[in-house]
Amino acid sequence: MIDISIEVSVEPPHLVVTEVMSYPLSSVWLAETEGLYVQQWWAPLGYDNVEVDLSLEPGGSWRVLQRDPEGNQYSLYGKVEAVEKERKLAIALVSELYPDATLTVTQQFATHPRGAVVVSDYAFPSESALNTYLALGGPERLKGASARLDKLLSQLNS
DSSP, X not given: OEEEEEEEETTTTEEEEEEEESSOXXXXXXXXHOHHHHHHHSSOTTOEEEEEEEOOSTTOEEEEEEEOTTSOEEEEEEEEEEEETTTEEEEEEEETTEEEEEEEEEXXXXXXXXXXXXXXXXXXXXXXXXXXXXXXXXXXXXXXXXXXXXXXXXXXXO
């Protein structure tokens, strides 16, 4: 099970997602960093990941091609900024729909009495970019992806 909380701050423009998971840290890290698994969960409900290309080395690139419920495809892409196995993953994230609004996403991984905790800090380039993300239902999309991750982790740990 995953308990998710989301906090928004305008100054500076950040969205912080905390997920407490009843799964081992090693399984959570694998599901969040292995392309085969990322393809299965890292999308809002109703969306599919058509393609995932992920290089987990600092300076490496990553790309996800998603398909929405209407069949439209678009990509998310960027560079890997930092990797510390089972501790930290930081990436630059660009949506082809908003190529001028690069986010920095920094995830901190740790053990937790229930299993693992992941704190993901989405740093937006401006308050306007954050407001656009919120208006497009960003938090609900994150909750949908978290539900898909929960299902995958449940299968991996059964």
